Each structure stands twice: as structure tokens, then as C-alpha cells.
Amino acid sequence: xxxxxxxxxxxxxxxxxxxxxxxxxxxxxxxxxxxxxxxxxxxxxxxxxxxxxxxxxxxxxxxxxxxxxxxxxxxxxxxxxxxxxxxxxxxxxxxxxxxxxxxxxxxxxxxxxxxxxxxxxxxxxxxxxxxxxxxxxxxxxxxxxxxxxxxxxxxxxxxxxxxxxxxxxxxxxxxxxxxxxxxxxxxxxxxxxxxxxxxxxxxxxxxxxxxxxxxxxxxxxxxxxxxxxxxxxxxxxxxxxxxxxxxxxxxxxxxxxxxxxxxxxxxxxxxxxxxxxxxxxxxxxxxxxxxxx
Amino acid sequence: xxxxxxxxxxxxxxxxxxxxxxxxxxxxxxxxxxxxxxxxxxxxxxxxxxxxxxxxxxxxxxxxxxxxxxxxxxxxxxxxxxxxxxxxxxxxxxxxxxxxxxxxxxxxxxxxxxxxxxxxxxxxxxxxxxxxxxxxxxxxxxxxxxxxxxxxxxxxxxxxxxxxxxxxxxxxxxxxxxxxxxxxxxxxxxxxxxxxxxxxxxxxxxxxxxxxxxxxxxxxxxxxxxxxxxxxxxxxxxxxxxxxxxxxxxxxxxxxxxxxxxxxxxxxxxxxxxxxxxxxxxx
Numbered sequence: 001x002x003x004x005x006x007x008x009x010x011x012x013x014x015x016x017x018x019x020x021x022x023x024x025x026x027x028x029x030x031x032x033x034x035x036x037x038x039x040x041x042x043x044x045x046x047x048x049x050x051x052x053x054x055x056x057x058x059x060x061x062x063x064x065x066x067x068x069x070x071x072x073x074x075x076x077x078x079x080x081x082x083x084x085x086x087x088x089x090x091x092x093x094x095x096x097x098x099x100x101x102x103x104x105x106x107x108x109x110x111x112x113x114x115x116x117x118x119x120x121x122x123x124x125x126x127x128x129x130x131x132x133x134x135x136x137x138x139x140x141x142x143x144x145x146x147x148x149x150x151x152x153x154x155x156x157x158x159x160x161x162x163x164x165x166x167x168x169x170x171x172x173x174x175x176x177x178x179x180x181x182x183x184x185x186x187x188x189x190x191x192x193x194x195x196x197x198x199x200x201x202x203x204x205x206x207x208x209x210x211x212x213x214x215x216x217x218x219x220x221x222x223x224x225x226x227x228x229x230x231x232x233x234x235x236x237x238x239x240x241x242x243x244x245x246x247x248x249x250x251x252x253x254x255x256x257x258x259x260x261x262x263x264x265x266x267x268x269x270x271x272x273x274x275x276x277x278x279x280x281x282x283x284x285x286x287x288x289x290x291x292x293x
Numbered sequence: 294x295x296x297x298x299x300x301x302x303x304x305x306x307x308x309x310x311x312x313x314x315x316x317x318x319x320x321x322x323x324x325x326x327x328x329x330x331x332x333x334x335x336x337x338x339x340x341x342x343x344x345x346x347x348x349x350x351x352x353x354x355x356x357x358x359x360x361x362x363x364x365x366x367x368x369x370x371x372x373x374x375x376x377x378x379x380x381x382x383x384x385x386x387x388x389x390x391x392x393x394x395x396x397x398x399x400x401x402x403x404x405x406x407x408x409x410x411x412x413x414x415x416x417x418x419x420x421x422x423x424x425x426x427x428x429x430x431x432x433x434x435x436x437x438x439x440x441x442x443x444x445x446x447x448x449x450x451x452x453x454x455x456x457x458x459x460x461x462x463x464x465x466x467x468x469x470x471x472x473x474x475x476x477x478x479x480x481x482x483x484x485x486x487x488x489x490x491x492x493x494x495x496x497x498x499x500x501x502x503x504x505x506x507x508x509x510x511x512x513x514x515x516x517x518x519x520x521x522x523x524x525x526x527x528x529x530x531x532x533x534x535x536x537x538x539x540x541x542x543x544x545x546x547x548x549x550x551x552x553x554x555x556x557x558x559x560x561x562x563x564x565x566x567x568x569x570x571x572x573x574x575x576x
Contacts (some may be wrong), residue, residue, distance in 0.1 A: 117552070135341070
């Protein structure tokens with residue numbers, strides 16, 4: 001933590017941490033405490049007075065069917081995004097780590113979507129699935145499926161999941177590939193000598209050995225799906241049709257900035273903060289322990 | 294590869310090529326849309342092969358008046374805004390994290406751990422969960438519609454501070470001892486020894502933070518109301534909305550292409566640094 005050899009106490013270290021601490025206080029801790037404070041308040045209909053109501057906003061949330069539905073939807077959404085993007089990445093990494101010739105080419109071609117902003121990923125997919133013009137609805141029509149994510153909630157959900165997973169494959173691929181390449185070759189060779197084919201080696205040796213990475217990626221992907229996919233939802237469906245793609249982050253934004261329900265939005269923010277803290281703690285505890293065998 | 298089986302090798306390349314194609318498909322379709330004129334882009338089925346309007350579309354998007362029927366800033370200005378925001382966020386984060394990591398690792402002073410935990414907690418407060426109150430703070434400080442408002446609230450970063458802390462901890466103590474014997478003060482040691490030693494780490498982090506900064510969406514969306522401050526990434530949403538009235542998909546998709554070229558270029562051109570930065574900051 002601290003160097004064995006260090007500089008004597010002076011005013012200098014305070015000056016050095018000052019910029020970061022100032023920004024943290026003004027833009028992180030103060031707003032977060034405000035959100036907490038506001039979550040205990042109810043503003044009257046005309047915005048003239050506020051009343052301190054303790055946990056009433058949270059009680060309202062806990063019994064609000066819309067909020068609970070949004071919670072459930074977010075869970076389904078993030079699990080599917082994580083499963084889809086990690087599954088695809090695992091398969092691709094499993095094949096890519098076998099390649100000698102062209103390995104660099106494949107890696108480059110699979111990691112660049114990391115740099116695409118979520119809202120752009122949304123724009124690309126919404127264009128491909130545009131009900132009147134898009135390529136996919138045109139072909140789906142031949143299969144007897146009418147695609148319109150503006151009307152069909154399930155299709156809207158499928159579309160945002162696809163867009164969110166597409167962008168995240170790059171990240172998962174990179175980490176899976178690195179994990180697989182760190183497995184000692186002697187282990188794989190020993191299995192090959194014992195007569196295990198590539199598929200068997202993958203499932204009985206490689207996959208168990210990279211389980212810490214799988215767990216780490218699961219947490220990272222959940223955080224990604226919870227918070228960073230706001231842009232995708234905003235661009236593709238705006239939470240609709242109805243509320244069929246309104247995930248928690250979108251609801252905080254929508255209730256606060258569009259619905260102007262400050263207390264309710266603040267209470268939702270606090271719930272989200274608790275969720276992030278829980279996920280961060282889980283991530284740190286398990287990444288530190290590295291999942292023992 | 295452990296054994297040589299032509300059939301497995303063929304299968305491996307086949308799967309990878311299919312993967313590469315599937316990943317590239319959305320961007321290919323975007324690129325094709327950016328190479329046709331408006332008329333062609335309104336007839337189903339849409340083309341799958343590029344046309345000859347790429348340069349015309351590029352010119353109209355970059356320097357034209359944007360979509361007809363909308364009031365938006367010219368795209369070249371949005372690109373500049375995005376560049377300014379991304380550079381301010383990435384250099385700002387690196388600068389303040391370097392300084393605070395230096396203080397925390399190399400000095401013993403009261404409240405050291407308090408400061409450390411205050412920085413740590415920012416890890417748990419992404420802008421998405423505190424949007425309303427942060428917006429109020431920025432509005433009260435009069436920072437709406439400015440580069441400062443776009444970048445400063447996003448600058449504090451626990452991950453960067455942790456990374457530099459990690460790097461500094463691996464620097465041998467003997468370096469500090471000999472520097473002190475030679476009469477170097479803390480600042481001299483920082484600039485002449487620590488900074489040069491962490492050069493590659495800084496570069497790797499810069500790549501990641503540049504992409505992070507460029508791709509910001511929710512925050513710029515909230516604090517910019519003046520069209521001259523729009524960033525390119527947030528403009529896409531306005532264009533998608535406008536597309537319902539005037540479907541100029543060729544222009545919209547050219548803009549989308551322009552918005553993703555800079556960060557994608559950074560990833561491809563600086564792949565080694567990018568991979569290093571990604572694995573260092575997240576572990």
C-alpha cells in the first residue's frame with residue numbers, strides 16, 4: 001500500500017490529491033448524498049413545497065407493479081445479454097486459440113466493436129431491422145415472420161438484446177482468449193497424448209480452467225447490461241412499445257427528466273447505487289480469490 | 294496446435310471467418326447505406342453492395358446543413374466537439390490520477406486512507422445512477438453547454454488511480470533511495486523517474502479513456518441544449534428521430550460511420566496498447 005521508503009510529511013501530498021478529491025466531492029459524493037436525501041422527500045404537485053416522508057418513496061417503489069416489472073425485465077435482459085455475448089465469445093475464442101496462421105487478423109477483426117458507442121450499436125441494428133426498409137424484416141417475411149419492433153414488445157426486447165450483445169462480444173472474446181492462452185501447453189499436450197480430441201479437451205480441461213474468467217466476465221457483463229446499455233434503449237425503442245424495454249436505468253432517466261418525479265427517481269437512483277455496490281463487492285471478493293479448484 | 298488434422302483446421306477457420314463476418318455485418322450494411330443516394334435508400338429491399346455516392350454523401354454530411362427539416366450543427370463541428378470532450382476527459386483523468394496515486398503511494402500523511410476510500414467510492418457511482426443531482430450541481434455552477442461541463446464531472450476515476458498505484462508499487466524502492474541521495478525532491482523524482490517509467494501504462498490508459506470519452510452519450514445529452522455543443526455520438530439519436538419524417542438514411546448512416554471511425558481506428562492502430570490498457574484497468 002505505502003512504500004517502505006517514502007517522502008516526509010509536508011503540504012505537498014495534500015496539493016497532489018486536491019484535484020481528484022475536489023472533483024469527487026463536488027460531482028460524486030455531493031450528488032450521491034443529494035440523491036439519498038431527495039429519496040426521502042415528496043414534492044407537492046405544484047413544486048411549491050416538499051415534505052420529508054422517510055421511506056415512503058421506497059415503499060411506493062416496492063409495491064409499484066411497474067417498478068417490479070422493470071426489475072424483472074432488467075434481470076432477464078442482462079442475463080440474456082451476458083449469456084449471448086459470452087457464449088459467442090467463448091466459441092470464437094475456443095477456435096481462435098487453436099489458430100497459428102492469421103491469429104492476429106482474427107483477433108483484430110473480432111475486437112474492434114468494443115470501440116463502437118452503445119447508441120451507435122443501437123442505430124446500426126435498428127436500421128437493419130427497420131420494419132419497412134430493413135434487410136432482416138425483408139428476409140424474415142419469407143419465413144412468415146412479420147417484424148415490427150415498434151408494435152411487438154418481444155421483438156423490441158430481442159432487438160436491444162442483439163445490439164447490446166453484439167457490442168460486448170469483443171470484450172468477452174479478448175478476455176477469454178487471454179485466459180486460454182495462459183493455460184500451460186503441457187496440460188493440453190498431456191491430454192492429447194491420452195487420446196482426448198479437441199472437443200473433449202475444451203470441455204474437460206480448458207473450460208474448467210478458465211472458470212475464474214467466466215465469473216469475472218459475468219459480473220462485468222451484468223454491470224454493462226444494467227448501466228451502459230442506456231444508449232441502446234434510448235436510440236432503439238425508448239423503453240417501448242409500452243414499457244416492454246424499460247430497464248431500470250432507463251426508468252430513472254424517464255421518471256426524473258421526463259416525468260419530473262424527483263423523489264421517486266431519486267429513490268430509484270439509490271436502489272441502483274446499492275446494486276452497483278453489491279456487484280462491485282462481489283467482483284472484488286471473487287476476483288481476489290480467483291475461484292479455487 | 295497440438296495435433297495436425299486438416300479437417301479440424303478447416304472447421305476452425307470456417308467458424309472464425311463466419312464469426313468475423315457476422316460481427317462485421319452491421320457495419321457493412323451501414324457502409325453500403327452510406328454509398329447510395331436517398332432515392333435508392335428508400336426502396337426495399339435495400340442494397341447489399343456499395344454504390345457510387347460515398348464521396349457525395351460524405352461531403353453533404355460533413356459540410357452540408359444536415360438533415361432537411363432539422364436544426365442541427367454541421368457534422369464537422371460535432372466531430373470537433375467530440376474530439377475536445379474525449380481529449381479533455383482522457384488527459385484530465387490521467388493527470389489527476391497520476392498525482393493522487395503518487396501522493397498515496399509515496400507520502401505518509403494524515404487522512405491518507407480517508408482520501409483513498411473517497412476515491413475508491415467513485416468506482417461505485419457511475420453517472421447513470423446519480424444523473425439528476427449531478428445535473429443540478431453542474432447547472433448551479435453555470436457549466437451547462439460548455440466543454441468544462443461535458444468533461445470535468447466525468448474526470449474523477451478510481452480505476453486509473455488504482456492502475457497507477459499498482460504501477461508505482463512495482464517501482465523498486467532503490468530508485469527512490471538513490472534519487473534522494475542525489476538530492477532530488479518529490480516533484481523532481483515524479484517528473485524525472487516515475488513519469489518516464491510509466492510511459493507505456495499512460496499510453497495504454499489513454500487509448501481506453503479516449504474511447505470512453507468519445508462514446509459518452511447520456512451525460513452530453515443532458516447538459517447540452519445548444520446545438521453548437523452537440524457531440525457526434527448524441528446526434529445519431531436526433532437523426533433517428535428525424536428519420537421518421539425525412540428518411541435520409543444515406544446521410545444518417547454516413548454520420549454513424551463518421552462517429553465510429555475515430556475510436557475504431559484507435560483500437561485497430563494501437564491494438565497492443567489497447568489490449569494492455571483493457572486488461573490492466575479491469576483487473
